[in-house]
Structure formats: structure tokens, C-alpha cells
Amino acid sequence: MLTQAPRGTRDVLPTESYRWQYIEGKMRAAAALAGYREVRTPVFEHTELFARGVGDTTDIVQKEMYTFQDKGNRSITLKPEGTAGAARCFLESNLYADALPCKMYYLNAPIFRYEAPQNGRLREHHQFGLECFGAQEATADAELILLAFRLLSELGIQNLSVNINSIGCPNCRPKYHGMLKDYLAGRVEHLCEDCKNRFERNPLRVLDCKKPGCQAQVKDAPSMLDVLCDDCKAHFEQLQACLDAAGIPYRINSRIVRGLDYYTKTVFELITTTKDGNLTVCGGGRYDHLVEQLGGPDLPAVGFGMGLERVLMLLDAEEIQIPEPAQYEVFVTYMGEHRIQAFNLVESLRNQGIRADMDHCGRSLKAQFKYANKTGALISATIGDEEAENGSVKLKNMATREECTVPVAEAGARILEMRKDGE
RNA sequence: UUGGAAGUAGCUCAAUUGGCAGAGCACCGGAUUGUGGCUCCGGCGGUUGGCAGUUCAAAUCUGCUCUUCCAACCCA
Numbered sequence: 001m002l003t004q005a006p007r008g009t010r011d012v013l014p015t016e017s018y019r020w021q022y023i024e025g026k027m028r029a030a031a032a033l034a035g036y037r038e039v040r041t042p043v044f045e046h047t048e049l050f051a052r053g054v055g056d057t058t059d060i061v062q063k064e065m066y067t068f069q070d071k072g073n074r075s076i077t078l079k080p081e082g083t084a085g086a087a088r089c090f091l092e093s094n095l096y097a098d099a100l101p102c103k104m105y106y107l108n109a110p111i112f113r114y115e116a117p118q119n120g121r122l123r124e125h126h127q128f129g130l131e132c133f134g135a136q137e138a139t140a141d142a143e144l145i146l147l148a149f150r151l152l153s154e155l156g157i158q159n160l161s162v163n164i165n166s167i168g169c170p171n172c173r174p175k176y177h178g179m180l181k182d183y184l185a186g187r188v189e190h191l192c193e194d195c196k197n198r199f200e201r202n203p204l205r206v207l208d209c210k211k212p213g214c215q216a217q218v219k220d221a222p223s224m225l226d227v228l229c230d231d232c233k234a235h236f237e238q239l240q241a242c243l244d245a246a247g248i249p250y251r252i253n254s255r256i257v258r259g260l261d262y263y264t265k266t267v268f269e270l271i272t273t274t275k276d277g278n279l280t281v282c283g284g285g286r287y288d289h290l291v292e293q294l295g296g297p298d299l300p301a302v303g304f305g306m307g308l309e310r311v312l313m314l315l316d317a318e319e320i321q322i323p324e325p326a327q328y329e330v331f332v333t334y335m336g337e338h339r340i341q342a343f344n345l346v347e348s349l350r351n352q353g354i355r356a357d358m359d360h361c362g363r364s365l366k367a368q369f370k371y372a373n374k375t376g377a378l379i380s381a382t383i384g385d386e387e388a389e390n391g392s393v394k395l396k397n398m399a400t401r402e403e404c405t406v407p408v409a410e411a412g413a414r415i416l417e418m419r420k421d422g423e
Numbered sequence: 424u425u426g427g428a429a430g431u432a433g434c435u436c437a438a439u440u441g442g443c444a445g446a447g448c449a450c451c452g453g454a455u456u457g458u459g460g461c462u463c464c465g466g467c468g469g470u471u472g473g474c475a476g477u478u479c480a481a482a483u484c485u486g487c488u489c490u491u492c493c494a495a496c497c498c499a
Contacts, residue, residue: 004472007490059497063424081499111499116424119492125499194496208497259498269498280498307499335457367452369459377459384457398459 008115008123010309022322023155023311024107027128030151031105034143036130039104041085047075053084053290055261057201064113078112081260082129082305083287084294090133091296100134100299108308120279120313130284131303133291138235141266141286141302142242148270148282148304149248155311156320157272157281162250164243164268165224166236167204167257169288172229177203179222187217204257223254235265262287266302274317281314282306326376330415332358333368334383341383345393345408349381352412354419356381373398379415 005011012020028038047067054061066078079085086104089095095102108126117123130147132140145162152160168176180203184191188199191206195214198205207218228236243250258267267285271278284304291299315322330349334342342358349356357375359368365384372380382394393411396403397418406414 004490064497113498115497116495117491118494121498127499276493283499305499310499333458364452365457366455366459371459373459380458382458386457394457396458401459403458 006123008117008121010122010124018324019312019315019322020108020308023308023315024128026151026155027105027107027306030147030154031107031130034103034147036103036105036132039086039089039106039131041089041106041109042079043110044076044078045085045088047077049084049088049294050077050080053087053262053294054081058259058261060113060259064115066112066114079109080113081111082106082109082127083131083260083262083290083303086129086131086303087133087287087290087294087296087301090131091291091294096134096291096297096299101140102133103130104133105130111305119276120310122309125310126308127305128308129303129305131301133301134299135302136288136300138238138266139242141239141268142246144284144302144304145243145250145268145270146246146248148284148306151306152270152281152311152314155315156318157311157314158318159273161271161273162243162248162268163253163256163271164239164250164266165252165254165256166228166232166239166265167263167267167285168224168228168232169264172227172232173224176222176224176227179227180204180206183221184217190214190217202261205259207255208257225252225254232265239266258283258285262290262293264288268304270306272314274314279310279314281310326355326378328355328357328372328375328377329419330354330356330379330381331368331372331375331377332356332381332383333365333372334358335365335385335388336362338383338385338388341388341408345381345383345411348408349412349415352416354412354415379418381411381415 031038047065050065051061056062060080065080068076070076086106090102090104106127106129109129111125111127113123115121115123130144132144145164149160149162167173181199184199184203184206188196191199191214195206204224206214207221225236240250240252253269256267256269258269263285265286265288268283269280270282271280282304284302286300286302288300289298291297291301332342332346332349346356346358359371363371365382369380378398380396380398382396384394387393387405387408391408392405393408394403394405395411395414395418404414
């Protein structure tokens, strides 16, 4: 128990963190390319922010939040999604007073939801997310979809399916709600228990139910797309025109409704098909009224979240190799009585920007070489009796076994040369 | 939260009917007392997930619990 991480959490080990750093580097680059800059917001927020922002009829707020009282009797919640915190930050710092749009991204942001963990679903996971505040045109929506698509493709993820939908706005959605309720009214008794609740609180979500019984009932339901107001309709068409122009494949999927209440107009998910079924790796949409709802100006916005663990899972599934940097460039091997000389050499190499280390475990020379080999060191630098006596060091290219002896003072320069040749 | 499967050395897995808990890989050491990858030899390594119960005796049977995986739900 003491040595067991809590259910639904995972450690990133020193032996695997390079995989995270690799995708994080690609994500930063992709965001920067479109002018998104990093924002860092707290891991926890006032519970009220999510209740108001995400919506208190959602599953997330109703049963999945990590909520607790702090010592000052405030109700605190660990972030169950990234957008609300970013919007709060945007408002608190009056960023709407600057030039708009305000584009920001967060990376490796921990997200907490109390769920039943399984493969690809954790209680703490990490997201790369982008938010664009103050842009109402569909070009902004398209830019985000393209950014996510390009990023994932560049990472090597295949079978990406871009699913888009429009769920309308406060002008047209109530009308659709009415139509949907009328349609469902005569069928409520055939719906599952969950959907009977949804019928009352948020009939849109019935469309999303995966139960065959409910799907059958919903099959001929009216589509939101047929009821969109002129504004929403034009916006959705503009989005498609952008995606068409960019030449990426996508499908209109009216079943995508998303589990957060703040969405308006565009919603989208990037879904991959693996041998174990479908996996959503990225989801987002437009939230034109969230900022206002949180007490700010009436300002449109759009964004998405992407799960880092899921990206890594997909890279694994497709057996995509991520270059693993060697732990050391140079490993200094030495005979016991020359420990201080070895220590000095290591420090001197590090001062010259060379990743170097030596044995700290009292191993035999032979074992030191074994260890050097295992850590992937490109070069060994040996200090034995002869070298210690005349102030030299014997360098060896671990791959070619070529050796040469140079004065200690020149070791660094020589190694830098060898590094250059190796490239 | 609901249903199903599983948990034995760091990893992958054995262990007959309830009868001394084992192998491969990994790790450490040796085969040259100044040299790695291959080979050979040796060593370390366990509360059999945990707690209780049945029994002369439990990895094995029973109960509870924890964790992981699968399905449903939901999503990243």
C-alpha cells in the first residue's frame, strides 16, 4: 500500500521520460508555429468555477471531480479539464484588454477525474491544450483542428479520423431541444435509465448514448444540423470550406455532442481506430459564452485538449520508435587509487558541456566498462597507473574500439572533435 | 458505479491431488589482479498483492480487501 501509487495514477520513470519530452517538444513547436504561447495555471481551482463553467448537469461535475474543503473552508477542486482554468486566468489578468485574439497553450497539465481506470483511462492524466480567445471566425476553429491533425500525423499516428459537428448556439439550440424532446417524448419508456434522466436535463446527450436500445430510438431523431440558425449554419459551412481548402479528410458526425456544457457551434474529436477499438485522442470545440458566463465580456473562444498518455499509447501501438538519448557521452573508468583524478576529469568535462560520469559504486575496471557499455556511452576515458603518472588519459571509441592517449588537459577538446565526427 | 478475468523473484512465466516455491532474462561477481558487447561458471534475489479462516500442512480451498486488465458508461 505504502509503495503503491493511488489507483488510476502512473509514474513516468527516468527510463521513459525521454518519450514524454519528445512529444512535448513537438507540441511546443506546433503551438508556437501558430502563435500560441504557454500559460501555466494552478492544479486546483475554486469548485464554483467548474460548476458554473463546465455545467452542473454534466457527468464530470456531478460525479467525477476531486473536491475537498481546504483549511480555510473553501471548496477546492482539482482541475477536471483545462479550459475553465485558462478562461479564469484570461479574465483575472484582463488579457481581453490586449490585442485579440489571445492564444495560449498548456502542456503536461494534470487533469483529475474520478473514473473507473482502464487502459487509456486514468484518474490523473495529462493534457496538451490550446485556447484561442476573441476569435469568432471559423478559420480559428479550422486552425486548431489542422494543428492537432498535423501534429499527430507528424508524430506518425495513422488512421486518424477527424469528426466535426455543430451543436448550435443559444438562438437555435432551444428550438432543437424542443424538437428533440417532442421526438423523444413518446419513446422515453424505451430509453435506458440514464437517458430517462438525460431526457429531462440535457436531451442532447441521449444522442450520445451507446446502448443499442437507445441508439435504435434515436436513429430517426431530427438533426441539429437541420435546425441551425443562419449564423451557426454559415459558421459551420465556413469551417468545412477551410478544412476542404486544407485538403484534410474529415467527416460530419452528428453524434459528437461532448460532455461539457459550455460548447457552442463547432465541436470536434480526433479519433483513432486501433485493434482494441476507437480511441479519442483529442477533443474540443467552440465556447462563445463561457467567458461572459464567468463574469467577463461577451467574447467568443475556441480550443481543444489532447491526452498525452493517449498519444504515447498510440505511438506504442504503432511501434513508432522515439530516439533515446544516451545517458552519457563519456564514461570515465579508473583504477581505485586514482579516484580523485577521475573525479576531476569528470567535472572538467562537464564544465565543457560534455555529459560525463564515473563509477560511484566501487566497481572493478572491467565492471566499469560493462556499465559504460550499458549506459550507451560513446567514449570511455581511462585513468590507470601510467596515465595518472604522466597526466594523460586513454580515450576509446566504444563502437569502433579505437584508442588514443592524450594529455588530460586536451581530453575535452579531443572528445568534442570525436563527437563532431560522430555526427 | 455495474459485470467478467487475473495477481508467484526487478521482468516473462512454471509448480501434479493441498505436501520442501522453481526456470529463463535482468542484476552482481568470476574465468586475464589495465578494458565492454559473445560464451562458460557462480552469487544475490520471495510476507506467492494484503488480512483473516479451514487444515497436521495453503501459491493451491473459503471470505473480505487492494491493484491491474477486459466489457459497459464516459471521455483525453
